[in-house]
Amino acid sequence: MTPRANLEPAAELFKVLSSASRLHLLCLLRDHPTTVGGLAEAAGLSQPLVSQHLRTLRAAGLVAVVRHGREAEYSLADAHVAHIVADAVTHTLEEHVPLS
Template identity: 60%
Template sequence: MTEPGLAEAAQLFKVLGSESRLGLLRLIGAEPRTVGVLVEATGMSQPLVSQHLRTLRQVGLVTTSRTGREVTYALADRHVAHVIEDALAHVQEPHPTDQHTRSTP
């Protein structure tokens, strides 16, 4: 029997497994942004940014609002920002060496 929510969490981590999508989420987490602003900030092509944003929207990580012809993307909630910040803190902290590894003379 699988614990409730594990499949959804696995899908979330699969989507977060892209460096490009993580970067977009960090930018959007700082403040809502349009596709054009995200293209400028990342140097990615407009179609690629749009594709990543579509994926993020499909899994409920971002929301959109429209003003005229511009679509602005925002984080759906702050949980994902915390997950990303915790992951970055984890990979940047020093890790103790494995105590069971023996060095050879």
């Protein structure tokens, strides 16, 4: 059995992923690195809101940033992030039959 203390970081991860807007941004970053402006346009969100979400995602270690002069380009931190989001979406789209 997994000790409860080992589950706390996973619980914190799920808190970060509890926002549909953050999930959408992660899906957009799955395909290619993008700037805040590009993400805002693609997601239909304001740049300040996208920046706020990106700060949360960076703090959780889900996205990385590379600076090119004044521009910041965001990308997924690793492939696990894309798999977590894709698996969660797939799971919610499946029809579930009760086990009993």
